[in-house]
Amino acid sequence: MTSNDQARSLFRVVARQELVELWRGPKGLTVLFAYSGLLAALAYMASADAGLNLLDARESVGIIAQTGVALGALTALVVSADAVSGERERGTLESLLVTPVTKRELVLGKLVASTSMWVAALGVAVPFVVVMARGPGVAIDALVVLVVTGTLVSAALTALGLAISSVAMSNRASIASAMAAMLLLATPSQLPSVTADGVIGNVLIRANPVSAGLKLANEVLVAQRSWASQWTFLLAPAVAAILFTAVAIAAAGRIELGASR
Amino acid sequence: MVGQSAGIVCQGLRVAYGGVVAVDDVSFRVAAGEVFGLLGPNGAGKTSTIRALTTIVAPTAGVAEVGGIPVSDHGRVRRRIGVLPESNGYPGAQTGLGYLCFYGQLFGISRDEAARRAGDLLSRMGLGENARPIATYSRGMRQRLGLCRAMINDPDVLFLDEPTLGLDPAGKKDILAELVDAAATRGAAVLLCTHLLDEVERVCDRVAILAGGVSLAEGTVAEVIARAGVGGVARVTVDPADTPAATAAIAAELPVSGVRYDNTHPGRLEVDQPTEAEENRLLAVLLAAGVQVRSFELDRASLDDAFLALTAGLDLRAEEAA
Amino acid sequence: MRRILVVCAVGVASIAVIATASQAAEPLDAVSIEVTPTEVEVQLGERIDLTVTVTNNGEAAVEGLIAHIDITDLDVSGSVDPEDWVKTLSRDVGTLEAGQSATRTWNVQPISSGSFTVYAVALAPEGSTAAASNVVTVDVAHRASLNPQGVLPVSIGVPAVIGALLLTRLRRRIS
Numbered sequence: 188m189t190s191n192d193q194a195r196s197l198f199r200v201v202a203r204q205e206l207v208e209l210w211r212g213p214k215g216l217t218v219l220f221a222y223s224g225l226l227a228a229l230a231y232m233a234s235a236d237a238g239l240n241l242l243d244a245r246e247s248v249g250i251i252a253q254t255g256v257a258l259g260a261l262t263a264l265v266v267s268a269d270a271v272s273g274e275r276e277r278g279t280l281e282s283l284l285v286t287p288v289t290k291r292e293l294v295l296g297k298l299v300a301s302t303s304m305w306v307a308a309l310g311v312a313v314p315f316v317v318v319m320a321r322g323p324g325v326a327i328d329a330l331v332v333l334v335v336t337g338t339l340v341s342a343a344l345t346a347l348g349l350a351i352s353s354v355a356m357s358n359r360a361s362i363a364s365a366m367a368a369m370l371l372l373a374t375p376s377q378l379p380s381v382t383a384d385g386v387i388g389n390v391l392i393r394a395n396p397v398s399a400g401l402k403l404a405n406e407v408l409v410a411q412r413s414w415a416s417q418w419t420f421l422l423a424p425a426v427a428a429i430l431f432t433a434v435a436i437a438a439a440g441r442i443e444l445g446a447s448r
Numbered sequence: 449m450v451g452q453s454a455g456i457v458c459q460g461l462r463v464a465y466g467g468v469v470a471v472d473d474v475s476f477r478v479a480a481g482e483v484f485g486l487l488g489p490n491g492a493g494k495t496s497t498i499r500a501l502t503t504i505v506a507p508t509a510g511v512a513e514v515g516g517i518p519v520s521d522h523g524r525v526r527r528r529i530g531v532l533p534e535s536n537g538y539p540g541a542q543t544g545l546g547y548l549c550f551y552g553q554l555f556g557i558s559r560d561e562a563a564r565r566a567g568d569l570l571s572r573m574g575l576g577e578n579a580r581p582i583a584t585y586s587r588g589m590r591q592r593l594g595l596c597r598a599m600i601n602d603p604d605v606l607f608l609d610e611p612t613l614g615l616d617p618a619g620k621k622d623i624l625a626e627l628v629d630a631a632a633t634r635g636a637a638v639l640l641c642t643h644l645l646d647e648v649e650r651v652c653d654r655v656a657i658l659a660g661g662v663s664l665a666e667g668t669v670a671e672v673i674a675r676a677g678v679g680g681v682a683r684v685t686v687d688p689a690d691t692p693a694a695t696a697a698i699a700a701e702l703p704v705s706g707v708r709y710d711n712t713h714p715g716r717l718e719v720d721q722p723t724e725a726e727e728n729r730l731l732a733v734l735l736a737a738g739v740q741v742r743s744f745e746l747d748r749a750s751l752d753d754a755f756l757a758l759t760a761g762l763d764l765r766a767e768e769a770a
Numbered sequence: 771m772r773r774i775l776v777v778c779a780v781g782v783a784s785i786a787v788i789a790t791a792s793q794a795a796e797p798l799d800a801v802s803i804e805v806t807p808t809e810v811e812v813q814l815g816e817r818i819d820l821t822v823t824v825t826n827n828g829e830a831a832v833e834g835l836i837a838h839i840d841i842t843d844l845d846v847s848g849s850v851d852p853e854d855w856v857k858t859l860s861r862d863v864g865t866l867e868a869g870q871s872a873t874r875t876w877n878v879q880p881i882s883s884g885s886f887t888v889y890a891v892a893l894a895p896e897g898s899t900a901a902a903s904n905v906v907t908v909d910v911a912h913r914a915s916l917n918p919q920g921v922l923p924v925s926i927g928v929p930a931v932i933g934a935l936l937l938t939r940l941r942r943r944i945s
Contacts, residue, residue, distance in 0.1 A: 212539070220932045223928050224929045227926070227928060231922065234919040235918040278535040281504065281533040285531040285533075286551065287526045311928055315925075318921050
């Protein structure tokens with residue numbers, strides 16, 4: 188085996204191990220269960236309101252698609268924010284650092300495993316969206332929103348969580364910082380329409396991967412605008428996914444054991 | 449089998465974290481097939497020394513080589529070492545077999561070969577029931593699993609940091625036996641970090657004592673004891689009536705540093721720090737003087753005594769707090 | 771000559787007053803307004819069409835008519851804001867010639883359950899007394915559905931499956 192082959196295979200070995208730890212242990216299923224419960228409750232309430240015509244049926248699909256994207260990305264963020272700092276606290280990091288696997292390969296493997304959390308969340312969200320989108324006939328649009336927007340937003344946040352986890356010295360600090368980052372990114376989507384429609388609001392929303400993704404979902408599913416006219420909202424999530432992944436890989440070099448001597 | 453270049457070379461090693469010097473000018477060598485004990489209280493710099501040699505931290509100064517390879521060449525060094533660190537966690541949901549297979553593959557071993565080695569190691573360590581998740585393992589089982597992990601790649605050099613901490617006597621015995629076997633049978637160089645001195649006396653060929661990041665003594669156990677200037681006690685019990693004759697004979701024939709009398713036990717004499725030659729001659733001298741010897745005991749100096757003597761006067765509590 | 775001029779002036783003034791008075795009183799008195807159907811039973815959230823017919827029963831045209839509907843809850847069993855039920859309350863009818871009718875339809879969606887009263891008025895731009903319609907009773911029943919939009923099986927099923935998997939995993943770990 189050449190050294191390149193070995194490097195590639197070490198990253199895969201790490202990814203496989205992380206997937207086993209995430210899904211054979213209770214962590215992955217616990218997070219997924221919480222996600223499915225929240226989505227189920229929201230879907231039921233939104234459907235009830237749509238049934239009473241308090242909500243337009245498209246609005247109810249829009250709500251579920253946006254929640255599926257936001258919460259799904261959050262699940263991946265929570266897993267990635269624990270990835271390195273959690274190893275440090277559980278005492279498993281040192282054993283890994285004395286093996287031939289490099290820090291970068293370690294982080295790449297963990298990135299793959301954390302991304303699987305989004306894939307599972309997507310699988311959970313699809314049946315809700317399909318059932319609710321039957322009425323207004325927006326199933327295809329809703330699924331495309333989930334898959335494309337959700338994957339880009341999730342990729343960005345997963346990488347961000349991993350970068351934070353690599354440099355944070357405690358798991359608590361890592362998860363708190365990741366949640367704070369998520370809140371900051373989600374805030375522009377909650378701006379009142381007067382502000383959101385202004386120049387500054389527009390920039391804040393478009394430049395932010397989370398709010399841009401949620402806005403796209405709303406424009407396509409609820410406001411019935413075409414993909415061709417709204418595709419620019421995908422730019423921020425795409426750029427963020429690439430940029431944050433690069434940051435996460437660079438931050439891998441700063442992984443340290445901690446203060447113990 | 450391990451090659452000629454295997455082992456550890458540590459020359460003037462210095463490790464500093466920011467402005468704090470954890471290891472200062474430490475030098476020692478460990479040859480292939482040797483078990484070397486690195487002793488010291490908490491905060492002495494043992495773990496920092498191990499971390500520098502296992503490429504976790506970069507030495508600030510000095511020469512450090514493992515298996516003939518400078519520690520700056522991380523990849524090559526890591527391929528040849530096995531490490532059981534002090535902080536040792538495990539993924540609870542995985543089985544021991546799966547865990548070892550993972551680590552084996554990290555060393556470039558194929559999955560099948562890793563599974564075969566893992567099975568052998570687990571059986572040897574009494575962890576043959578490898579279908580149980582690690583979360584169900586006792587502390588002793590986890591330490592043995594950790595040792596399996598350290599040996600999965602058949603390393604030339606083994607680093608073990610407090611491997612018997614928290615184990616019962618049987619567990620300690622098993623772990624130490626494995627270390628000795630790794631050195632004797634496979635020719636690995638073994639660096640054992642511990643503050644349990646009785647273990648060191650049992651298994652280590654040579655030792656170094658660290659305190660405050662500095663090496664206080666290095667050599668065989670006997671050499672370190674001698675370096676510390678501590679000696680044992682020879683206790684002789686003679687017929688009380690023969691006490692004056694015994695004292696005179698000892699004074700005339702043996703240049704011992706002093707003879708003490710145990711007033712609570714008439715006829716008991718204690719000779720401090722006799723040399724080996726003095727020990728050998730003491731009984732002969734007494735018998736030649738016609739003294740009736742009732743009992744003769746040699747209480748040799750221990751590594752514990754040497755350690756206490758060497759570290760006396762050092763503010764170890766301040767070191768532990770640092 | 772002077773006497774003839776005064777009589778003519780009085781006559782013109784009288785005619786003007788009479789004409790003005792006739793114009794002020796006649797259109798409103800002559801306009802009738804009706805709402806159909808008169809009784810409606812509907813499920814909460816369903817939409818209903820209410821048709822308002824404005825008729826000019828007079829002999830002269832009436833200009834600038836506006837039809838306006840209102841919804842109220844006489845039993846005070848719950849408050850109702852008419853704008854929650856229908857977007858536009860007032861509609862322009864325009865000019866009705868003598869004998870002409872015009873209809874306007876409101877598509878109304880009740881958002882609360884209970885018994886409600888709906889009526890319409892016809893207004894002239896000058897703001898004089900409006901002509902009021904008959905009263906329409908709208909009974910709105912609450913629709914309880916346990917499976918809105920068919921989402922219940924998914925809302926229960928998906929978390930249940932994941933929960934069962936999790937439970938199995940935890941049990942295996944404990945045993």
